[in-house]
Amino acid sequence: MRNKKLFPAKIKICGIPYRVLYFQSVKAVNANPEGENLEGQISFINHEVRIHQQPVLAMYRVLLHEIIHGIAWEMGITDYISEEHGEKVTDNLALGMLHFLRDNKVIDFG
Numbered sequence: 401m402r403n404k405k406l407f408p409a410k411i412k413i414c415g416i417p418y419r420v421l422y423f424q425s426v427k428a429v430n431a432n433p434e435g436e437n438l439e440g441q442i443s444f445i446n447h448e449v450r451i452h453q454q455p456v457l458a459m460y461r462v463l464l465h466e467i468i469h470g471i472a473w474e475m476g477i478t479d480y481i482s483e484e485h486g487e488k489v490t491d492n493l494a495l496g497m498l499h500f501l502r503d504n505k506v507i508d509f510g
């Protein structure tokens with residue numbers, strides 16, 4: 401059972417409301433049934449984040465990753481970072497944020 405405080409059903413990214421959906425299978429995460437298996441996905445059109453349910457830290461890293469994609473989109477950062485670099489930067493930032501939140505006990509991951 402997911403922790404509803406750590407993993408809310410609704411979030412705001414730069415003031416824009418997004419709903420967050422959690423899935424048991426990586427296949428179901430991709431909103432495109434023909435698409436590849438994913439750990440997480442964000443839709444800037446549907447304002448939706450889709451996350452694979454897994455152990456807390458790994459799952460929170462994916463949630464942060466998708467939130468950072470959202471911030472980059474809403475702030476126009478995606479205009480000047482290539483998709484290839486953006487994916488790596490996003491993942492590194494998500495891991496860095498996870499360390500920060502855990503090491504400074506901002507979030508109690510249990």
Ligand SMILES: [Zn+2]
Nearest residue numbers: 465469487490
């Ligand atoms: Zn990504």
